[in-house]
Amino acid sequence: MKDAPFRENNVRGYDGNAFVEVLAHVLTLPALEDLVLKFRADDGPFKPSNAHDRDNPPEVVIQFLIFRFLGEKQDYPLRLKSLTLDHLLPLPHPYLESPPVIRLLSTLTHFAINTTSPCPKFSITDPQSPPTFQLFKKEALSSSLVSLQLHHACVRSATMVAPISKVHLPRLAYLSLQRTYFSEQGEVEQFIARHGGTLVELKLFLCPMALSTWTNTSRRPDSSRRWAEVWGHLDGELRVLKNLVVSERHDSTGAEDVGVGRYVDNCYSCNIVDPGKEVMAADDTAFKQFQKSVESRSQAVCS
Amino acid sequence: MVYFPPELLGAVVAEVHSQSDLLQLRATNSTLNALATPLAFRSIQFRNTDKSLERFKRLAQYPKTAELIREVVYQYEEAGSSKCDGRFVDRT
Numbered sequence: 001m002k003d004a005p006f007r008e009n010n011v012r013g014y015d016g017n018a019f020v021e022v023l024a025h026v027l028t029l030p031a032l033e034d035l036v037l038k039f040r041a042d043d044g045p046f047k048p049s050n051a052h053d054r055d056n057p058p059e060v061v062i063q064f065l066i067f068r069f070l071g072e073k074q075d076y077p078l079r080l081k082s083l084t085l086d087h088l089l090p091l092p093h094p095y096l097e098s099p100p101v102i103r104l105l106s107t108l109t110h111f112a113i114n115t116t117s118p119c120p121k122f123s124i125t126d127p128q129s130p131p132t133f134q135l136f137k138k139e140a141l142s143s144s145l146v147s148l149q150l151h152h153a154c155v156r157s158a159t160m161v162a163p164i165s166k167v168h169l170p171r172l173a174y175l176s177l178q179r180t181y182f183s184e185q186g187e188v189e190q191f192i193a194r195h196g197g198t199l200v201e202l203k204l205f206l207c208p209m210a211l212s213t214w215t216n217t218s219r220r221p222d223s224s225r226r227w228a229e230v231w232g233h234l235d236g237e238l239r240v241l242k243n244l245v246v247s248e249r250h251d252s253t254g255a256e257d258v259g260v261g262r263y264v265d266n267c268y269s270c271n272i273v274d275p276g277k278e279v280m281a282a283d284d285t286a287f288k289q290f291q292k293s294v295e296s297r298s299q300a301v302c303s
Numbered sequence: 304m305v306y307f308p309p310e311l312l313g314a315v316v317a318e319v320h321s322q323s324d325l326l327q328l329r330a331t332n333s334t335l336n337a338l339a340t341p342l343a344f345r346s347i348q349f350r351n352t353d354k355s356l357e358r359f360k361r362l363a364q365y366p367k368t369a370e371l372i373r374e375v376v377y378q379y380e381e382a383g384s385s386k387c388d389g390r391f392v393d394r395t
Binding site: 022 | 346349351353356357359360363364369370371372373374375376377378379380381382
């Protein structure tokens with residue numbers, strides 16, 4: 001069991017009973033549509049524990065308590081429309097694959113997953129380690145979804161959250177990605193293109209192109225995917241897109257982050273790479289063309 | 304105030320976003336109570352503190368308020384922060 005340490009220690013030193021009792025009340029609220037779970041106060045570094053080494057950070061313990069409760073509770077009548085998992089520590093969790101959780105997610109029209117910074121206590125949350133797990137299974141992304149948000153606090157893969165290469169969401173109209181890397185494998189690019197018939201809004205904040213997806217290796221820039229190719233591809237596929245936001249310097253809250261470049265050497269170390277003026281100019285030209293197509297579509301609607 | 308059309312009062316109350324203001328409006332008279340109550344309990348937040356958990360439980364157990372709650376926000380609060388009363392403070 002991947003979360004075995006939690007099973008041993010999860011409530012050691014903490015009284016989770018009152019918390020779990022409140023969760024039981026939440027799940028019986030007859031008119032509840034939106035649930036927002038903010039697992040941390042912010043995405044800053046985890047504070048080192050001043051207690052025993054075995055203790056897990058309390059915010060992670062509560063995250064575990066919540067998922068365990070949702071996974072074990074069988075009979076809640078909720079029909080949630082919107083779920084936001086904010087400052088989520090991306091840890092593998094068997095309860096996220098459980099039938100009760102899949103049922104809970106099956107009615108969503110909006111799903112936002114915002115992962116937080118790595119926790120030193122759990123090395124698998126370090127983005128410099130190759131991911132060995134997926135947070136959610138394919139079934140977690142319901143066909144009812146109209147809006148999907150995958151935001152990371154540090155550059156990570158989208159496939160770590162869910163197997164997006166296998167998913168088609170027939171109603172998906174709004175997609176927002178943050179610090180999610182693109183790559184030559186093109187899983188993110190294909191996911192976006194696959195929804196070309198329904199996507200009306202696409203937002204990309206601080207999403208770099210990883211020249212390599214192998215640990216500690218950098219491929220020569222001239223053999224990798226370029227943004228010019230991505231923009232050209234998406235321009236051809238996103239037939240109903242009316243709102244396009246791409247930011248290379250600011251996150252979704254408007255905060256500046258110069259630590260993520262247009263190209264990075266590989267998806268783990270994420271060192272910024274300068275591919276040269278010609279490549280950058282070709283990217284800019286293709287993006288402007290893409291932007292022009294989107295603007296002409298949105299102006300056609302307004303006039 | 305008594306002669307204000309209810310539609311106009313409703314539009315004014317709909318612009319009040321602070322929960323404490325809405326709760327005060329509820330206490331003004333029966334008309335404002337009827338208009339402000341659904342908005343006051345539309346979104347409820349709870350934290351990992353004794354006081355917050357107890358307050359949420361009271362609201363959720365009372366059917367008239369429970370049926371008004373459309374959104375629930377859980378916000379983690381660090382032990383030792385000004386608002387935290389110690390429910391999750393390590394006792395080992």
